[in-house]
Amino acid sequence: MEALSQIDAWDVPFAAAGVTRADATVATHGETGRSVPLASLSKPIAALATLVAAEEGVIDLDEAAGPPGATVRHLLAHASGLPFEGDAPIARPGRRRIYSNEGFQALGDHVAQRAEMPFADYVRAAVVEPLRIGLDPRGHPGAGMQSSLDDILALGRELLAPRLVADETHQEMVSVQFPGLDGVLPDYGRYRPLDWGLGVELKGDKAGHWSGSLTSTRTFGHFGGSGTFLWVDPDRGIASAALTTRRFGDWAKEAWPRLSDAVVRELG
Template structure:
């Protein structure tokens, strides 16, 4: 059994206050789950130029790449239904993908970042500046040549997750946002979660879109007014690799389901075996991937396995069983089965590549957990 030590939790709150009051981080909202307690805290500004705090209790955050393992969960739902196998070649479902050296790329390769594809398209900025639709990104990814043959390197790749989103659409006939809403968010009662801002969030007497917290855009990314994370274009885009909007409370429901090995809301959403497979390191079993290539790295199916060599975003104190994912907008979610604990830390300060604010908060949170 685990719980939060009250006095040590004060250190976590003080650290959040320090980051926000010094304007190092505009806004922070977190939720920590242990087997006995759930703790919440929030601080900061709803909008970057707010002078006196004002972060809403029901604030909605763009969580960026935490989206990735959630899209993978959607594909794993199809696996449980007998629609596909992890070692199926992607071209079986998306024929135009099977060119330019991508013939051998499997669904497992995409889920474990071993496909050899680059992270982003070479003209990613140009496409976003032109407000290109997701379909154009997918079309160009299908024409792309990988940097290495599949199964040779571990290289983080948003392009592969985009293809998993297309895979969902080809098999189900539904868009990825619709499919995730029906298969994940609705059953989990994640009522403030969506992949891309849906039209209904824009309407009504109190539009839900007003609850979205503004992200502070780094100067190097502030190139076009409609390009950035806060733009109507990007909010509605629904990128499978980084377009999820949600709250700490909603993500807590997803985390609890994972901790319960697929059980949620008194129903079994996934088999326990599926969750175990998704959260164990897949890299040692991938043929052709050398020990050198996977040294210091760990990937489950969509989830990053926290290793001693990989403390970015995750701090220094999590156990060898921990897994999670971070996001470029300044977010991280981690689950540590050994400590029977998990944390969701959502901020609006992009923290690539080291995620120092997130790592420091994680260290303070882990130190406050008694097992």
């Protein structure tokens, strides 16, 4: 795809990008097997492992977890009241959309306790091994994983056509949790509301979205502060990802939407 060659002009030490449909990769550009830090792109992976745990009966999405009054569902949807960092709540559960790394640490600790195994080991068994990918799930559950473009495109295929969880569970993942909550999308500002699923941000009708202007309103995904992103557009049947080794900033706000719109245009 000609669109993917845009990454050659990015002022980054390393970049790889690709597009996939549910059945196969469409195209890639760059070194697809190099593993890099995912930062917050770890969160959809942690969420998928948690949903597998729910289907296996290890946990229940609505059982208590995290701060008083919060549940697993609150943690996954950034609605637990925990701040970005720190274990002291700054709001009551279900009142505000507060993007929280701390919430995903609490989530990983909770699943690990229930499963009686380290969270990284559970991610390996629930996600990495079934998808036959080389992703390294060690580190912070919401910010510490490492992976290659090949692995992330495999995740994109799973999110387009789920095999690890039932369709009903997948639909919960990509549906608005705790509707109407306002919040701040990191580095983008406040949205009223800021819709979120279970571990994934929902594009909806947000203007100036990082996935571009041509992806559908049902697009969902995540980006990471290490310069990584994955979006999944179920209406168009495609997912696109880019991995870099440059911290997210204004460069990404300009480059990512332009790349995404070019991908959509080229695929028609």
